Amino acid sequence: MKIEYLKEFVVLAKYLNFSTAAEHLYISQPVLSRHIAALENELRVKLLHRNTQKVSLTEAGVLFNQRVQILLQKYNDLCEEVRLKEQGFDAELRIGLPYYCMDYYMGQVPIRFATEHPNIMLTYINGHPDQLVDLLIMDKLDVLLIAYASYHDTEGLVLHDLFDEQLIVLFPMNHPLAGRKSVTLSDLAQETFLAMESNIALSVWKYLQDLCLKNGFEPQGLIKFKHLESAIIALQNNQGIIVEGHNLYSLRQEGLSAVPLEGEGCFRRVSIVHKRDSTNPALPLLINKFKDIISSGR
Secondary structure, three states: OOHHHHHHHHHHHHOOOHHHHHHHOOOOHHHHHHHHHHHHHHHHOOEEEEOOOOOOOOOHHHHHHHHHHHHHHHHHHHHHHHHHHHHHOOEEEEEEEOOOOOOHHHHOOHHHHHOOOOOEEEEEEOOOOHHHHHHOOOOOOOEEEEEEEOOOOOOOOEEEEEEEEEEEEEEOOOOOOOOOOHHHHHHOOOOOOEEEOOHHHHHHHHHHHHHHHHHOOOOOEEEEEOOOHHHHHHHHHOOOEEEEHHHHHHHHHHHEEEEEEOOOOOEEEEEEEEOOOOOOOHHHHHHHHEEEEEEHOO
């Protein structure tokens, strides 16, 4: 029984459509059909009800799908364990980080952690916040560092507060406020804001709106972009400003002016996030190392 056939069956069971499943598997529909038929022949069990319009799982197919997913997870875990042993490691922590956040969020943690736990491999995956949350939920990450405008928990996830990150405002270099030592929210009353089109970015925008209202004005407007890079191009073209975390301060070297935003509430909380049911033994070690470094002055 081929592992690939089992993986293909799980994808087909998810979409219940040969064409869609084949597309996600990057194989042709006839090839997928042959593989599933071969699987049924080997098992001597019918896994699918087929007709010209739809596909559905038989009772045996439902059971097989449930158990095969467990089997594949154990197989993947075993392959990963063998790979790590070959490289001299006992465990791996896959850490998700938003773009531009590695140095500011991680600080001295990687160096000190590697010194104290040389048998644990730290690997890093960068992405947009929503993508990272999805990867965490799908068990493709063990932990992620992420900034929220205010603390909130999500079902199935645990958040450990680390530190408060000051908000900054990115201006084009020819903006009247560019180069100032700091600005306040009232300085931004006539500005158009640029932001990412994501659940987390929009939660930050809602938090920012509330701060503006507390300071006596409503923001002029918001232009949303799918990618930070697109928002930065719009910023350089004087279409608006970006309010983000201090981690983007490095972008001042790319022809932009990064100015701290001063005032009550002008920060967002950075948390380390993991699944509530995580069993990775290295996870508590990483969390404790973060807390140790932060408590000693970060």
